[in-house]
Amino acid sequence: MTSMTRRHFSALAAAALWPLSGLGQGKDDTLVMRAIPSSGERLPAVGLGTAVVFNNDDAKIRETAAQILRTLLDKGGRLVDTASTYGDAELVLGHAMPAAASRDKFFVATKLESPDSAELERSLTRLATRRVDLLQLHNVRHPEQSLAQFRTWKTQGVCRYVGITSTSERAYGAVESVLRREKPDFVQIDYSLDNREVEERILPLAAEVRAGVLTALPFGRGRLFRAVRGKSLPEWSTDFAESWAQFFLKYLLGDERVTAVIPGTSDPAHMADNLGAMRGRLPDAAERKRMVAFVRGL
Template identity: 65%
Template structure:
């Protein structure tokens, strides 16, 4: 049973029967962590879904699995799905799910282009089966000279509602910073996880300065964090804010108010529910976040 779908009264009964922990009770019915997009102020649920690698083959088993994951996202209050023109067939898989389940209005769809190429944009919209994307990102920025002029033009035409840039290549972060400063996009997407915190001193403060929302790619370091704690119990001091390792790792990131949303990738609806539950209950404060860093550094 998902803790997010049972009421306080159900919990009281279950707790009486000692079936759930007091922490789970504290998280039930709690309001979701929502974050405002700095440009425009729209509020989005702070846990979304990434589609790299997991949805990249457009066949029946993948579409079925992907539909169950997207259903778990929306059933638990999430909206944001991040994809890209280069993630194999992921845009087409997502497009089929959106069309079949009539999900367009329930999702905030972010995709990425390698360059400001109108044909590539047309292909993405056709594969997604939508007329307007919520966020269009210039993928893997690598040069200080890259411009968002075409993306802004598409925004004016109503083809995208927000524009952004991305990179997870640290050698290219100087270019990301230069483009962020000059172009002031609505969003920047970068990699950040409990064991990969370089952006805390560089891109996060800059994003706050220029008023860019921040999407967090690779929040589990491509699963590296789960491998590091395999066979280990969640420490007691963390149980006041997390019910699982997934929530522990995501809540560290959400504990930084500069983060707009995290986009963990998963092909497992149970994992999606677990990740979405990181939007419920308390977030770690600065002392607890320091303790989380010490814990992971000692692994």
């Protein structure tokens, strides 16, 4: 959904955005990396989300996915996030990752709807692997949900990290309960410049229990691109953002509690643009407040 909206937006704005980017020339080329709190392992701060964009498995989508994955690696990224319920996304990735590079180049995260061995086996088969880097309990809804089986799988070497996810504010109470009790390695939550509830509820708790944070829906389900359609970047932001995508992503990365953002895309050029948010400086606290005020005024 996000990528489709952005595609229409980019058709109108590409002429303004790409010349502005200048391919990052003359700017600090150091990648933004974030440490996973539970281990200290450092992870590139921009990854790839696969919801919707790889729903159907065919030769064309596999090749596009391979191009996107090559771009991800070429521009310094590693993280790929998917789920058992994302249509054929796991299957597409299972074919596309070997076409792009060796499996160990990627940090692979997937999600299960329940601690079910059959669901896990299906995901591993579709991903063409016997282990993933991060295994997440998807769509946490109940405060008593347990990660005991996920921890068993971690001990067995099926995954290196365990986590929980939600993209529904109605579930934040359950997320808080599970996060506080289970202390997972990661929490994945919806967070965007126009959807900031997690700043008061989830991010402080994640920091307290030393959970890494992945941000789903960082473009607000396409709302942000629709809001700025036909508009130029504000002049005061061009020192740190070279496109609207980077403007939106760098707001999130400006909070050091965020480990990585995972925007979805089916376009290699958009993947490259997103990854540009890992380069150059991040907005400071005053600039982030200004970004919030700017979006409120749209």
